[in-house]
Amino acid sequence: MSAESELLEKIRVLSRPVRIMHICGTHERTISRYGLRDVLPAEIEVLSGPGCPVCVTPEEEIDRAIALAESGVIITSFGDMMRVPGSNGSLMDARSRGCDVRMVYSIDDAIAIAKKDPRSKVVFFAIGFETTAPTNAAAILRNPPENFSLLLSHKLTIPAVSELIKEIEVDAFIAPGHVCTIIGVHPFQQFAEQGFPIVAAGFEAVDLLLSIVMILEQMNGSGKYSAENAYPRAVRDEGNVRAQEMMYRVFEITDSQWRGLGTIKGSGLKLNPEFAKYDASVIYADLISEKMKNISYEKSASSLCHCAEILKGKEKPDNCPLFSKKCTPSTPVGSCMVSQEGMCYNWYRYRGADSA
Template structure:
């Protein structure tokens, strides 16, 4: 018998009604790829939270990046970001209009462009959670060339979880393994103290099934705590060096999340002593002039359900655009763009007919 089968048998033995939310796009990919929701007992509901960094990047930050690209700088970012819709198209569409937008695989690739083209201004559109922030902090501490800067759109996991528990009905959390490698498991203690089991999980099917079993065992015992089910990668205290670099380079600010709104203390910006690398400071007047007349009240399609999907309130199949007007080749909402987006994964792994 496989490890997955053994875990499923144990889950079925102690199954009870429970709503478990993960906050990780890679977890959603594994869950969808292996049809885990279809083999779990019906009373166990696994919700997908705002764990896809591409998905939660708001329109206004996409618009700021496009404004820079169309002003004449070289705008660099990850491939998934190229197709995320802003209020008036995407970075890829800006490139089709003549903007110099380039895909890179890391901040080091962007710095290499700045070094090779010293006469150009190069901006790296830096997105992601605590997982990618230390790499960007380390690059700033290495003092990149003067023609290089970052447009930051980093998000913090814990404040988003706090926002969700006040808005939706959830019983437990599967904590994102990649984030936990950086911040450890102790920041999640506050949720256990409120009665939510929290399990830091890896990304294989058996690891996610184990995390679900551990939630059920905690629910049965009534002893709610934070457990580390990913010890091969996650230290309970996290990566202290990475935490120190983030603290040195960034300061915490309120931040906008697509589909959720402004969450207090959920973002990061460069500290004043690193303003020479802060594109938001360097190009402040230009950005403000370009986006000053854009209203974000009703800029997204009124039919797109990405906001509800990101908060775990709805599933992709609840969206009237899913598989019709919205698909990976023509994404209306951000959840259909990235390989970590719930809509993308449902489209790819569940199949159009089953969706």
């Protein structure tokens, strides 16, 4: 019997009505790819939370990047970010209009562009959770050229989970393995103490099944919950202390806007004053303000998109009237359909467009 089969048998023995939310785009990809929802007992529901960094980047921050691109600044970012819709198109649309928008694989690629042409102004649109923030901090500590700067959209996981439990019906959490390699498991203990068993998981099917077994064992036990680690081959309880030190040497905590969740207090990062010369939002503040002064963020036709509710685990993609019709991976209306970590993208790819 395979390890997966053994774990599924344990899950069937321990099974009880439970709503488990993961907060990791890679977890969603694994769950969808291997059809884990279809092999779990019907009373175990696995919800997808706001764990895709591309998906939670709000329109306003994309609009800032587009405003800079339209003003002659070279904008660099990861491939998925190019197609995420702002209030009036995406960075890819801006490139089609002649703006200098370039896909890069890392911040080092963006710095190389700046070094190659010192007369250019190069901005790296930096997104992601605690996983990518230390890498960007390390690059800043290496003193990149003065024509290089960061437009930040980093998000912090713990404040988002704190906000989610106020408004969703959920019983337990699967913690994101990538994030836990940086911050460790201990920061999630606060949620266990509030009555939510939580287990950090890796990214193979067997990892996720193990995390569900561990959650059920907690719920069928003494009633005392804890934050547990089902990914010890990569995650330590204290996380990566050196990475944390670099991250908070360069960045400080700030309030942040999340697509679908609104503004969450203390859920983002900004550059410390010492590194303000690399802060694109400071360097180009007047330019951004002028370009964006006439943009309204009131609901538009795209409000038919249910991305906000999907990111909070309140709806499934096939409840959205746009899913697989107007909104597909080749013509995304909402951010959840863009990234390979987005729930709509994975629902479309692995459950079939005709699921709608």
